[in-house]
Amino acid sequence: MIIYDCDYIAMGEKTVVRLYIREGDSTKIIYDDSHEPYIYAEALDPDASAKITDLIKVSNEKVVQVVRVEDVKRVYQNKERDFLKIFFRYPFDVPELRDEISKYAKIFEYDIPYVRRYLLDKSIPILTPVDVHTEERDKKEYFIDAVKTTAEEPQLRVMSLDIETYCVNKGMPDAKKDPIIMISVAIGTDSKVFCWKKSDNAEVFKDEKSMMEGFLAYLDEFSPQVIVTYNGDNFDFPYIKKRGSMHGISHPFITHMKIQGRGQHNRTEVPGMVHIDLFPIVRKNINLSRYKLENVYKEYLGKDKSDIEGSKIWQYWDDPSLLDELVLYSKEDAVATYEIGEQMLPLAYELTKIVNQRPFDVSRASSSSLVEWLLIRQCHENGELIPNPPSSEALKSRYRQTYEGAYVVEPIRGIHDNIFYFDFRSLYPSIIISHNIDPNTIDCDCCVDNISPTGHCFCKKREGFIPSILEDLLKWRMRIKEKMKGKTGLAYKSLYGQQWALKILANSFYGYLGYPRSRWYSKESAESITAWGRKYINSVIDAAKERGFDVVYGDTDSLFVRTPVKDEDKARLFLDEINTSLPGSMELELEGFYKRGVFVTKKKYALIDEDNKIITKGLEVVRRDWTGIAKKTQEAVISKILKEGDIKGAIDLVQNVTRDIKENKVPVEDLVINTQITMPLSQYKAIGPHVKIAKELKEKGEDVRVGTIVSYLVLKGSGLIRDKVIPVSEYKGGALDTNYYIKNQVLPAVKRILEPLGYKEDDMEYNKSKQASLEKWF
DNA sequence: CATTATCGGGG
DNA sequence: GTGTACGATAATG
Numbered sequence: 062m063i064i065y066d067c068d069y070i071a072m073g074e075k076t077v078v079r080l081y082i083r084e085g086d087s088t089k090i091i092y093d094d095s096h097e098p099y100i101y102a103e104a105l106d107p108d109a110s111a112k113i114t115d116l117i118k119v120s121n122e123k124v125v126q127v128v129r130v131e132d133v134k135r136v137y138q139n140k141e142r143d144f145l146k147i148f149f150r151y152p153f154d155v156p157e158l159r160d161e162i163s164k165y166a167k168i169f170e171y172d173i174p175y176v177r178r179y180l181l182d183k184s185i186p187i188l189t190p191v192d193v194h195t196e197e198r199d200k201k202e203y204f205i206d207a208v209k210t211t212a213e214e215p216q217l218r219v220m221s222l223d224i225e226t227y228c229v230n231k232g233m234p235d236a237k238k239d240p241i242i243m244i245s246v247a248i249g250t251d252s253k254v255f256c257w258k259k260s261d262n263a264e265v266f267k268d269e270k271s272m273m274e275g276f277l278a279y280l281d282e283f284s285p286q287v288i289v290t291y292n293g294d295n296f297d298f299p300y301i302k303k304r305g306s307m308h309g310i311s312h313p314f315i316t317h318m319k320i321q322g323r324g325q326h327n328r329t330e331v332p333g334m335v336h337i338d339l340f341p342i343v344r345k346n347i348n349l350s351r352y353k354l355e356n357v358y359k360e361y362l363g364k365d366k367s368d369i370e371g372s373k374i375w376q377y378w379d380d381p382s383l384l385d386e387l388v389l390y391s392k393e394d395a396v397a398t399y400e401i402g403e404q405m406l407p408l409a410y411e412l413t414k415i416v417n418q419r420p421f422d423v424s425r426a427s428s429s430s431l432v433e434w435l436l437i438r439q440c441h442e443n444g445e446l447i448p449n450p451p452s453s454e455a456l457k458s459r460y461r462q463t464y465e466g467a468y469v470v471e472p473i474r475g476i477h478d479n480i481f482y483f484d485f486r487s488l489y490p491s492i493i494i495s496h497n498i499d500p501n502t503i504d505c506d507c508c509v510d511n512i513s514p515t516g517h518c519f520c521k522k523r524e525g526f527i528p529s530i531l532e533d534l535l536k537w538r539m540r541i542k543e544k545m546k547g548k549t550g551l552a553y554k555s556l557y558g559q560q561w562a563l564k565i566l567a568n569s570f571y572g573y574l575g576y577p578r579s580r581w582y583s584k585e586s587a588e589s590i591t592a593w594g595r596k597y598i599n600s601v602i603d604a605a606k607e608r609g610f611d612v613v614y615g616d617t618d619s620l621f622v623r624t625p626v627k628d629e630d631k632a633r634l635f636l637d638e639i640n641t642s643l644p645g646s647m648e649l650e651l652e653g654f655y656k657r658g659v660f661v662t663k664k665k666y667a668l669i670d671e672d673n674k675i676i677t678k679g680l681e682v683v684r685r686d687w688t689g690i691a692k693k694t695q696e697a698v699i700s701k702i703l704k705e706g707d708i709k710g711a712i713d714l715v716q717n718v719t720r721d722i723k724e725n726k727v728p729v730e731d732l733v734i735n736t737q738i739t740m741p742l743s744q745y746k747a748i749g750p751h752v753k754i755a756k757e758l759k760e761k762g763e764d765v766r767v768g769t770i771v772s773y774l775v776l777k778g779s780g781l782i783r784d785k786v787i788p789v790s791e792y793k794g795g796a797l798d799t800n801y802y803i804k805n806q807v808l809p810a811v812k813r814i815l816e817p818l819g820y821k822e823d824d825m826e827y828n829k830s831k832q833a834s835l836e837k838w839f
Numbered sequence: 840c841a842t843t844a845t846c847g848g849g850g
Numbered sequence: 851g852t853g854t855a856c857g858a859t860a861a862t863g
Contacts, residue, residue: 098852155852172852226850234850242850296849319851325847326855340848352848371850427855450853682858684846736845747843747862782861805860842863847856 063190063215064208065286066335066419069175071151078179080204081333082193083215083286088333091195093204096179097128098149100159101135101446102166103142109165110145116161125157126150137169137446139501144169144446169446177434180417181441188413188420190214217335219406220285221247221399224297225391227375232737232770236303240269242378243388244276244301245395248283252392252399255279258378262388270308273301277312287335287420289402291354291394294338294425298329328425335420339398342405342424346565350681358397360674362404366393407558408565415562428569429576435566436581439530448580459577464588465515467595467617470602472660474818476706477613477623480668481632484652485598485618486564487535489571491647492593494532499525500574500583513589514596527581531570535646538563594618601639601649608635614660619652621666627654659702661817669703680814685770689731690802691810694718698811708818712825715811720827722799722807729774732802733789738769750775753783775801 062084069078078093104110110130117126128148135144145166149155152175159171173181180187190213194206225243228234243256243263254263257272266272290297298318305315314331321328330336344352349360355368369377369390377387413420416434423431437447451459492498496511497519505520512518519525541560548556573579575587594617601620602612608631610622624631632651639649655668665679677699683692694715701711721727736751742759745752751771759765771788777796778785782805785798808822815825823829 100852149852152852159852170852174852176851178852224850228850232850239850290849292849294848300849321851322854328854338848344848354848369850374850430853682846684859686845686860739845745844749844749861752844809860840863842861844861845859 062193063217064185064187064193065217066333066421067176067180067185067187068332069152069179074150076151076175078176078204079332080185080193081286083217085215088284088286089202090333091193091202091204093179093183095204096182098152098155098175098178100147100149100155100162100171101133101169102145102147102162103137103169104145104166106165112165113145113147113162116158118157118161120157125154127158127162135446136444169449172450173437173447177418180419181438185417186210186414187417188410217286218283219248219287219289219399219402220280220283221289221395221402222293222297223290223391223394223398224300225374225378225387226300227378228372229375230764230769231372231772232768233371234300235766235768236300237307241273241300241304242269242374243391244272245391246276246279247392247395247399248285249399250396252396253279254388254392254395256388256391258384259381260384260388262385262392269304270310273305273308273310274312277310277314280314285334287337287406288331289337289339289398289406291357291398291401292338292340293336294327294329294341295325298331298336299327302329328421330421337402337406337409337420337424339401339405342409343401345428346405346408348676348678350675350677351683354394354397354401357401362397362400364397364400366390366397407554408561411555411558411562412565415559415566428565429573429579431566432569432573433580435530436527439526443526450578450580451582456577459582459584462584464575464584465591467591467598469617469663470612470615471663472614472621472666473611474660474662476657476659476702476708477611478657478706479624479627480613480655480658481610481622481624481651482653482655482668483601483620483622483636484650485601485620485647486568486650487646487648488594488597488618489590490531490535490567491645492590492597493570494528494535495645495647496589496593497521497525497528498574498586498589499527500581500586501525502528503583503585503589514592515585515588517585517589519589527570527574531567534563534567538567597643597647604639604642605635608638610635613658614666616664620649621658621660627656629654657703657706659699659814659818661814665813665817667699667703667814673704675699675703682810686734686736687810688734688802688806690718690722690727691806693731694807695810695814698814702814708815708820711811711815712820715807715815715825716827718807719803719825722802723827725797725799727802729789729792729797732774732797733772734775735770735772738765738767738771740767748783750783750786754786754788758788 062082064080064082066081067078069076075094080091082089082091113127114130128150131146133144133146134141159168162168190211191208192211193208195202196205223245224241226234226239227242228239243254245254255272255276256263257266257268259265266275299320302315302318318331343357347361349356358364358366367390377383409420409424413423416431418434440447502520502525504518508518508521511521538560541556545556571590574583598615602615605612605622613623614621636649636651655670658668660666667677667680669675697714698711701707701714738755742756754771754773755765773786773788774792775798776785776787777798
């Protein structure tokens, strides 16, 4: 069997953990009431223990009190000390009483979510095959014994889910009025669409409610352990809950669904089902210019799928001759989601196993959180107290202090051909290990020969907590890479996921040390790492130059070198030489070859590979509140530069666009600006153009609400932008503010690329440069 | 210059 | 859930 999820409930006087288990083909729940919530505290007052024991508080007509207090010894900051271990009945009693307790003692481990606490204390392995000893009590199975790992490796049942909704209005659908018209699922290559209009390619129901019930019956029958969605946290799941409750559907999927977070950025889960939202995972782990499902499917999996513009979906639903196209589109969305899931789930599973927390949490965690959970686990296993997170004052001051970051070579600006991209990926982990960098080894009084370029000394006699964990991770990764050799299929996939997960974790330690919210924050450590890093990358840059490479750009751990022709042997030779000279686990890798690149400034460049695939860093900004003309012009400029290597051509292109704008040759739809209303109109302190229009439309009795997208044009005039805007719906021709469209839309979009290459705004604007020189002349 | 507001993904 | 995102950019104040 395999434990794939867990949560807790209050049952009578006890807190009971529910472990969700896959056994053979079925799912079951095992209960555990043997773990009490607790925190630690260090007494400030000789009577602290008695005073804390006597604490009592009435909150919401419930009596909250401490269950008991024990005296314990724990290691904290390298010393064994006396602490109080304070027990509670329920996890939510902790926040009720912790301020009171703080009056008598300094509290520790008071903010560790209960399920985390449980998994930590009991060492329950998640997603690892186990045998669990249980006994039956009150017709429920109770966990009694430690788990034993077994060799059996059951697969979790995975299903993807996607919904389509009906929405005529501008903006995103509103669950209060816009119904769900289709629900699609995919399991492997099988897929299915539930809908409520006649179609031969879907399972048809009489209305939305019965369609939802049909879907839920299917869900019960298949009972997946894992549901993958694309942005289900913020859209599909909350939408289903809302519509389901409105219809009075009583099903755990509807009634027990928990939506955490507010407004945007939710986390949505259903007890006993692991909801993996692929959108945040893909965004964190793959570099793309856009993250629409369609883009990810094409750029990451190399597959096409049909696309229907969101605002037009209702038309496909209303027109019986188009309905099947919508059914197909919906089905393809579910299939694409499933396939992306197949690629990303091994990583999510392996991260889950390494940090041993719930897959739901792990799949949504930042890499700094993952590192922290790993450190917490190790710290706990060492019998030490977990350091507290920073207080809000400490946090503020941490955010204020900055330090010198990585070495970034100012790029040779312009277009370069035949670029090899070297990556120094394990640079920072290697530095941390070889120099034993840790908040607790810094500035010891016993060593003098391990001093960072910033002047901090790190102890060589005592291995640091962080370097030791990091070293284990890297060794582990090397073992996995050995095992991968000769493996195929599922075994390979799982190992690949494992080494990927380990790499992500190892590469996050530096960031963790410099991240202000970290429990093991150490600015001095972080800046010593970057200082040593600058030293190493510089030595590699020097070596590259010595061998006749043109170093075009370098940042932190990466190096772009230009060669007259693509000479892979030369690149490999250089790599081998460098790697024999580098210490320990430090390794330079040849990550790729690009036939052309344009380097603009630090952190801003675009590259094109031999398959004409373009990747950009820091340049492209695609936003809904940009006009079509700005987006199109930026895209054309990047493409012109990379595909034709023609900067002059790009300048001409921009000049032509500005001319077209001045001569009113640009279609009006390319000049429309779309901006969303995000709060009630009365709450706005700054009245932007879209708010001004929204207020006017509301006056006229139009349906304007939170979520409405206002589409407007900017008319010729003077003063603030909001004083010269008009809703697209009311535009009947008339002079548009060509200057605004040029100065505030098109030029800013292309300036970020062309200006650092030596061109001025005036060079890009039609007639401008000529006029300026003429004026001078006369 | 400081403050306020919007973007992303989803239909 | 014993934890509430973020970094960049534009317009107003």
